[in-house]
Amino acid sequence: MSQAAVYRLFNTDDEMIYVGSTVNLPARLRAHAKQKRWWPEVHRREISWHETPEEAQAVESEIIRATRPIHNRGVQVAQAVAHELREAIENGVYPPGAVLPSLRARAYCSVSGVNRDRPQGHHSAQV
Numbered sequence: 253m254s255q256a257a258v259y260r261l262f263n264t265d266d267e268m269i270y271v272g273s274t275v276n277l278p279a280r281l282r283a284h285a286k287q288k289r290w291w292p293e294v295h296r297r298e299i300s301w302h303e304t305p306e307e308a309q310a311v312e313s314e315i316i317r318a319t320r321p322i323h324n325r326g327v328q329v330a331q332a333v334a335h336e337l338r339e340a341i342e343n344g345v346y347p348p349g350a351v352l353p354s355l356r357a358r359a360y361c362s363v364s365g366v367n368r369d370r371p372q373g374h375h376s377a378q379v
Contacts, residue, residue: 254275254304254305255275255301255302255303255304256273256274256275256301256302256304256305256307256308256309257273257274257275257277257299257300257301257302257308258271258272258273258299258300258302258308258311258312258315259271259272259273259274259277259280259281259297259298259299260297260298260299260315261294261296261297261321261323262294262295262296262297262298263293263294263295264293264295266295266296267322268315268319268321269290269293269294269321269322269323270284270290270294270321270322270323270324271312271315271316271319271321271324272284272312273302273305273308273309273311273312274308275305277299281297288323290323310335313335314335317333317335317336337352337353
């Protein structure tokens with residue numbers, strides 16, 4: 253079992269600008285420093301350790317869903333949206349046989365603040 257980190261990066265205004273998870277924190281932060289144009293904005297970081305990479309990814313997704321950091325896009329948004337859909341299905345928002353909104357429509361709702369608890373227009377799958 254390998255531990256994994258969830259790291260939160262903050263700017264000088266103490267706004268969380270990015271959240272990530274990794275099993276190799278030093279390498280991941282070096283990669284960000286080399287590859288991300290926003291890296292100079294990072295002023296402070298918070299790190300929490302988790303028993304498994306899966307646990308860290310779940311925590312990362314929840315933080316992204318709840319806070320929507322400005323530099324988290326792409327896969328992280330999709331993971332957070334998938335987590336929201338799973339919760340909605342488990343909580344009966346979408347009963348068996350209901351048509352689910354597409355991931356693109358759900359991601360738009362998550363980012364734009366549109367009511368995510370009601371089915372939206374673009375449908376793609378059934379429960």
